[in-house]
Amino acid sequence: MTRARTGDTGDEPVPQRLLRVATRLFAERGFEVTSVQQIVDEAGVTKGAMYHYFGSKDDLLSEIYGRVLRVQMARMEEAANSTGPVWQRLHSVAADVVATTVANLDDTVIFFRSMHLLHPDKQTEVRAERRRYHERVRELIAEGQRTGVFRDDKPADLVVDYFFGAVHHLGTWFNNEGELSGERVGEHFADLLLDSLRP
Amino acid sequence: MTRARTGDTGDEPVPQRLLRVATRLFAERGFEVTSVQQIVDEAGVTKGAMYHYFGSKDDLLSEIYGRVLRVQMARMEEAANSTGPVWQRLHSVAADVVATTVANLDDTVIFFRSMHLLHPDKQTEVRAERRRYHERVRELIAEGQRTGVFRDDKPADLVVDYFFGAVHHLGTWFNNEGELSGERVGEHFADLLLDSLRP
Amino acid sequence: MTRARTGDTGDEPVPQRLLRVATRLFAERGFEVTSVQQIVDEAGVTKGAMYHYFGSKDDLLSEIYGRVLRVQMARMEEAANSTGPVWQRLHSVAADVVATTVANLDDTVIFFRSMHLLHPDKQTEVRAERRRYHERVRELIAEGQRTGVFRDDKPADLVVDYFFGAVHHLGTWFNNEGELSGERVGEHFADLLLDSLRP
Amino acid sequence: MTRARTGDTGDEPVPQRLLRVATRLFAERGFEVTSVQQIVDEAGVTKGAMYHYFGSKDDLLSEIYGRVLRVQMARMEEAANSTGPVWQRLHSVAADVVATTVANLDDTVIFFRSMHLLHPDKQTEVRAERRRYHERVRELIAEGQRTGVFRDDKPADLVVDYFFGAVHHLGTWFNNEGELSGERVGEHFADLLLDSLRP
DNA sequence: TATGAATGAGGTTTCATTCAT
DNA sequence: AATGAATGAAACCTCATTCAT
Numbered sequence: 064m065t066r067a068r069t070g071d072t073g074d075e076p077v078p079q080r081l082l083r084v085a086t087r088l089f090a091e092r093g094f095e096v097t098s099v100q101q102i103v104d105e106a107g108v109t110k111g112a113m114y115h116y117f118g119s120k121d122d123l124l125s126e127i128y129g130r131v132l133r134v135q136m137a138r139m140e141e142a143a144n145s146t147g148p149v150w151q152r153l154h155s156v157a158a159d160v161v162a163t164t165v166a167n168l169d170d171t172v173i174f175f176r177s178m179h180l181l182h183p184d185k186q187t188e189v190r191a192e193r194r195r196y197h198e199r200v201r202e203l204i205a206e207g208q209r210t211g212v213f214r215d216d217k218p219a220d221l222v223v224d225y226f227f228g229a230v231h232h233l234g235t236w237f238n239n240e241g242e243l244s245g246e247r248v249g250e251h252f253a254d255l256l257l258d259s260l261r262p
Numbered sequence: 263m264t265r266a267r268t269g270d271t272g273d274e275p276v277p278q279r280l281l282r283v284a285t286r287l288f289a290e291r292g293f294e295v296t297s298v299q300q301i302v303d304e305a306g307v308t309k310g311a312m313y314h315y316f317g318s319k320d321d322l323l324s325e326i327y328g329r330v331l332r333v334q335m336a337r338m339e340e341a342a343n344s345t346g347p348v349w350q351r352l353h354s355v356a357a358d359v360v361a362t363t364v365a366n367l368d369d370t371v372i373f374f375r376s377m378h379l380l381h382p383d384k385q386t387e388v389r390a391e392r393r394r395y396h397e398r399v400r401e402l403i404a405e406g407q408r409t410g411v412f413r414d415d416k417p418a419d420l421v422v423d424y425f426f427g428a429v430h431h432l433g434t435w436f437n438n439e440g441e442l443s444g445e446r447v448g449e450h451f452a453d454l455l456l457d458s459l460r461p
Numbered sequence: 462m463t464r465a466r467t468g469d470t471g472d473e474p475v476p477q478r479l480l481r482v483a484t485r486l487f488a489e490r491g492f493e494v495t496s497v498q499q500i501v502d503e504a505g506v507t508k509g510a511m512y513h514y515f516g517s518k519d520d521l522l523s524e525i526y527g528r529v530l531r532v533q534m535a536r537m538e539e540a541a542n543s544t545g546p547v548w549q550r551l552h553s554v555a556a557d558v559v560a561t562t563v564a565n566l567d568d569t570v571i572f573f574r575s576m577h578l579l580h581p582d583k584q585t586e587v588r589a590e591r592r593r594y595h596e597r598v599r600e601l602i603a604e605g606q607r608t609g610v611f612r613d614d615k616p617a618d619l620v621v622d623y624f625f626g627a628v629h630h631l632g633t634w635f636n637n638e639g640e641l642s643g644e645r646v647g648e649h650f651a652d653l654l655l656d657s658l659r660p
Numbered sequence: 661m662t663r664a665r666t667g668d669t670g671d672e673p674v675p676q677r678l679l680r681v682a683t684r685l686f687a688e689r690g691f692e693v694t695s696v697q698q699i700v701d702e703a704g705v706t707k708g709a710m711y712h713y714f715g716s717k718d719d720l721l722s723e724i725y726g727r728v729l730r731v732q733m734a735r736m737e738e739a740a741n742s743t744g745p746v747w748q749r750l751h752s753v754a755a756d757v758v759a760t761t762v763a764n765l766d767d768t769v770i771f772f773r774s775m776h777l778l779h780p781d782k783q784t785e786v787r788a789e790r791r792r793y794h795e796r797v798r799e800l801i802a803e804g805q806r807t808g809v810f811r812d813d814k815p816a817d818l819v820v821d822y823f824f825g826a827v828h829h830l831g832t833w834f835n836n837e838g839e840l841s842g843e844r845v846g847e848h849f850a851d852l853l854l855d856s857l858r859p
Numbered sequence: 860t861a862t863g864a865a866t867g868a869g870g871t872t873t874c875a876t877t878c879a880t
Numbered sequence: 881a882a883t884g885a886a887t888g889a890a891a892c893c894t895c896a897t898t899c900a901t
Contacts, residue, residue, distance in 0.1 A: 108865080109866055112864075251424075507887055646818065708863070712861065716896075
């Protein structure tokens, strides 16, 4: 006799199931307001099972952060290292980061809302990884500024923070049921960025 | 014998002192992770005193939200209703919202990190107020689009979300000890916005 | 309406009551095997009340250790500093330490059974205090050896460990309902010690 | 690929290895504070393996008690049944019990610290065995008292408890790296006992 | 003979809040 | 206007043990 399980999708392994459920609940209700009991109930396992795979509730959060960073970094590297003129590469990166963010909106919501709840060490690690990410885009902009393709009266750093701010807040308003797709929003955002960089 | 009080500034009334301390702690550590005990300890009062002035811990958070909304709305109305061409008014609003945000950075950090912890009714209220704010800026952009001053191939709504996203993330990276002042960042951000709207 | 309380002795304050109940239970069943719930149930308070006065279950144990050390040290100093020939003072100390131990048998049982469960810092502190105690008695013996009253072919240190070992194990066999009183056992033990020290 | 194992001594069978590791950990940290996971990790086996050989964690403790009792009883019988005057036999028994105790110090530490954690039935059994042990020594003393070799103004029972107390506390202070060997301490203790029994 | 995922009961602790004073 | 002892619900986590393989 198998127990009925909410969100049971066939044979999805327990750790993945827990992570999936936790991600949804953390995004919907908030990390601290979601109890371990709620997570395991929705995942259809017991607390003991969860603690068999994850050392703590914090570990779940850490794992989500790790996953986000891996995914985003991989996508970005790909776009940034493509060939073509710098404006095209930047446009591509910008549009892609929006699409990726929208495709993993729960992760993004959690990311910026709950960073302060991570263990300080993990926080440092996450920040370092984000800085690498940020830096990679800054280089693109600086390259365009050096070659005269982009205006150079705005610090490249500031432009990155400006654009990523816009991206990171997608979680606040973007609606998957809305009329604009993630890709469409990506195009618009990339256009706005590129146009604001015209010399 | 009076107890030593952190941040004791002479005769600041108890409610104000509690609100000030709570704002700092919520921004530094997070709302859920800050206990009422910590707040009253740092404010140099007892729990009974706090519950005399505030009905609950949530009330403190609500109060902070109310304050933020009042301040930002007032500043914005002023800038938006000034005279001058629409691009100038938008530039002024944009620069000002950045400066105001930076001047109340703790509030902003709390705002976007802890909204989901408010009582649903209060959340609805806050969202409505923000929508009015958002709408006021959207009108400015639409006005510019109608009069041909701004490009009209980008939904005004989207542009507002784009720009406010950048503003709301200031709390993540802006550093008061850094080399750029809030006003300077406001100028840069407003420039970037206006330039991205060129037809 | 006052709640019925097991072990309610009139107006004994809550902290004392908790400590008294905890001491009994720790001695009867063991520290780790006694739950906080059992303690507060028997003391007639809630868990919250206990944590209002004691930071943790470990704190209860620490407090018991502190009390034991204070009591024993005070009694011993008094006996050791009395006047009279050295053999008389040693006899008096020896008899007294037995009587005190028997009078606080629960404390003694806990002391030697649960020391390893204390926080390492507290353990260090307890050990240091015991060493002072041990040292005070060693001096008495050494004094007797120097003056030729006691044999000197046995290290004074070893004699102290020998005798205190006997005392500390009283908890294993001494029975308050038995035919020998604590004072009587103290006399016997002191006699045995003194006689084994005859030159 | 085989896992690294702490204390792996070639082909020591699994049950012995588990018992050896458990003994060390129980003595170092305490029974209740040592988890089955720690034991099997250090022994380089899995939990399943442990439960294959031992019915429960308690069984490990029981086994240790059984081993201690067998060893000590055997040694003592031998010494007590030797020929020679009673004072010589008692001296021999006393010295030997110290040496045996020191040679199995971990066992002794566990014995007196964790007896209360045994299953009541096992406790009864252990106590009965100890009583037989105790009784055997008491008889020696009584024999000496009857024959006028020992003083008879001290209950033989009490003398046994006195001496065994000293022995059982060796675990508290005896240090194998110290300057006195177990045999040497045994001689001293036996001397002190015999001398305190002089008429 | 051995694995290790999973259980489930129970443990300690935290904390917003109340209330007699 | 303020105290602080006390509540009680709920949180996170541990762990000996079982069982299908």
